[in-house]
Amino acid sequence: MTTIRLHNTKSRKKEDFVPIDPQNVRMYVCGPTVYDRAHLGNARPVLVFDILYRLLRHVYGENSVTYVRNFTDVDDKINARAAATGRPIRDITDETIGWYHDDMDSLGAMRPDQEPRATEWIGAMITMIEELIAKGHAYEKEGHVLFRVRSYENYGALSGRSVDDMIAGARVEVAPFKEDPMDFVLWKPSDVKTPGWGSPWGYGRPGWHIECSAMSYELLGASFDIHGGGNDLQFPHHENEIAQSCCAHPEGGFANYWLHNEMLQVEGKKMSKSLGNFFTVRDLLEQGIPGEVVRLVMLGTHYGKPMDWTEKKRAEAEQTLRNWRNLTADVVAGEVDPELVDTLADDLNTAGAIARLHVLAKGDAATFKASALFMGFLTDELGEWAAGVDLTAYADKLAAIRAEAMETKDFSAVDAMKKALMDAGVEVRMSKAGVELLPGAGFDAAKLEGL
Template sequence: MTTIKLHNSKTRRKEVFTPIDDKNVRMYVCGPTVYDRAHIGNARPVIVFDTLFRLLRHVYGPDHVTYVRNFTDVDDKINARAAESGRSIAEITAETTQWYLDDMRAVGAMDPTEMPRATQYIPQMIQMIEKLIADGFAYAKDGHVLFRVRSYKDYGALSGRSVDDMIAGARVEVAPYKEDPMDFVLWKPSTDDLPGWESPWGRGRPGWHIECSAMSYELLGASFDIHGGGNDLMFPHHENEIAQSCCAHPEGGFANVWMHNEMLQVEGKKMSKSLGNFFTVRDLLDGHDGQPGVPGEVIRFVFLSTHYGKPMDWTAKKAAEAEATLRKWRKLTEGVEAGAPAAAVIEALADDLNTAGAIAELHKLANAGDAAALKGSAALLGLLGEDLSGWEVSDVVDLSAQAEAFAGVRKKAMETKDFSEVDRLKALYVSAGVEVRMSKEGVELIAGPNFDASKLEGLK
């Protein structure tokens, strides 16, 4: 069996992954708060952990992997959106949940095994909170229930900070119902105009953190294998999940392996509305600000080209290069039955989900003309699927004859040391939207998404 190694945020080292039960490998990933369209940064953990899901299914078998990703459908952001729009909370969450599913499927993400919604698990949250109070880890005051952070001795181990350091370096809400500034909310009261459920502490709604603990326990048990999410969730969300889960269920260890993906930038800068570089996945898919739409498969390819543990930079140049590569691969694999994934591709993915290394292996397969292995290996990364192209294979422009002629011109130039004609041809092809690749092996011409054949008319 393939040996998988994963970087564990909890231990800060790469470890051999050994599931608790190899017949029931379990993974939980924090999902979205559904009040608006998902921006492209939201898609990164989806694509990262979808790829891990695919690898686990390949190694342990599709029937032996359970992947849970939740929807937060009770939250103050949703309440605010309802208030400003005049629409009902139920209408907003139903619409935005479907948007999310459509957009993530468009970038090649498989649906997780389970997709629980927070509002479906309110009784389980109340039950967990009651146990935390009974065991002295939480307390009720003024309609609120709070977790006593200092009652859990290992608090801060995941993020590597002490409670006192957290207080000094964070904006901690000071409230009269708190015993300690670091204590966090498990339950809070709701006014008549807000969603609420009856509880032992009055009508109210859950805090953010308790939902993931309750849902993961119900669906995966007190101990499971992998917990994932963006590194922005490490503190306080994941830290709080660990504390309340381990205190409520001391018989378990919660998650054995913690994995966190790094954040996303756009054209080398942090994505923000003030910089004008903030856009949603749907903006990319459909086109925005005069830019053409980007196929979902291209988005996925660009994301996978950077290791999940490194910051990722989305650029238009990367998207164009990815599309050119995928068009070439689709032409090569057209009508070919997929073979088994290449061992080198599996090996790369098994090494802490090295997707960039796996894509490098796909390039080698393509250069070797091994279409069957390329197609089968690409499928393991969620690429070259029938439902993901976003374009017709027949649209692929065949410039092999022109590339051969260009190679002849280049060979002659290398003999005469006169490269003026090579430079002229290269500039002409580039102006026509063609990527020109020159190497020891020869010349490769790849028509990009803005290819204009009219600029090559009469080419000599």
């Protein structure tokens, strides 16, 4: 069996992955807060953990892996959006979840086995909060319930900081009902205009962190294998998850392996609206950039390094995928290349796996296609953008013009047509064997009209 090695944030080193139960490998990944379109940075953890999910299923069996990713559908940002638009909150979250599914499907990401919505697990959150209060790890004051951070001696172990250092360097909410500045909210009161549920502490709603602890416990147990997310969640979200989960259920260890992906940049700069380089996944798709191209660009960088989206990478990825699809158009997939699997098993080395695909593309086409499909490329679902491009008539016309030019020694017509084809994004290959035309980066069929 393939040995998977992962860089565990918890230990700060690469470790052999040993599941608690090889017949029931369990992974939880923090999902989106659903009030707007997912931006490109939101797509990075989706694609990173999609690759890990595929690898785990390949190694342990498709029915032996459970992947859970939540939807945060109770949040102040959602409340603000509802207040601004006058729309019911459920309408907003349902619509946004639909957008999210459409956009991530367009990138070739497999959907998790379970996608719990926070609002459907309020009872489990209340139960966990009650357990924390009973064990002295939480307290109620002025309708709020707060977690006693200093009651958990290992707080800060994931991010490697002490509580006092965190207080000095973090923006912590100062409130009169807190015993300690680092204590965080498990439950807070709601007014009549704000969504809420009945609880032992009055009408209110959960804090952000408790939802992941409660849902992961209910769906995966007190101990499970992998917890993932962006490195921006390491503190405070993941630290808080660990503290409340381990205090509520000391019989478990919560997550054994922690994986965090780095952030995204655009042309070497942090993506932000103020710089004008902020865009959603849907923005790219509507610009005509295929989701498969986005997938190849983003997986071209190891998840532990900042990923830089550039126009150059996009164009190269589009050309690569056109070539790969032309190469495998009539090929039946064979077996996945073991060397590619081993490369991915080395801490999700997606860049190395893509390099291996380039090598395989020069050899056995059946193995190459199977390996590309394994990584989520060249699927029928993602292939519409490259389908239906028949340049045979243009190739025949250019061949005829070239044959005439060989007689007259006037190649101006050849040069003119070649230029028109290239302006339309067509790669022109001419040799003694004939003329070959391939759709290239930026291919635009509309520009071929009139040729």
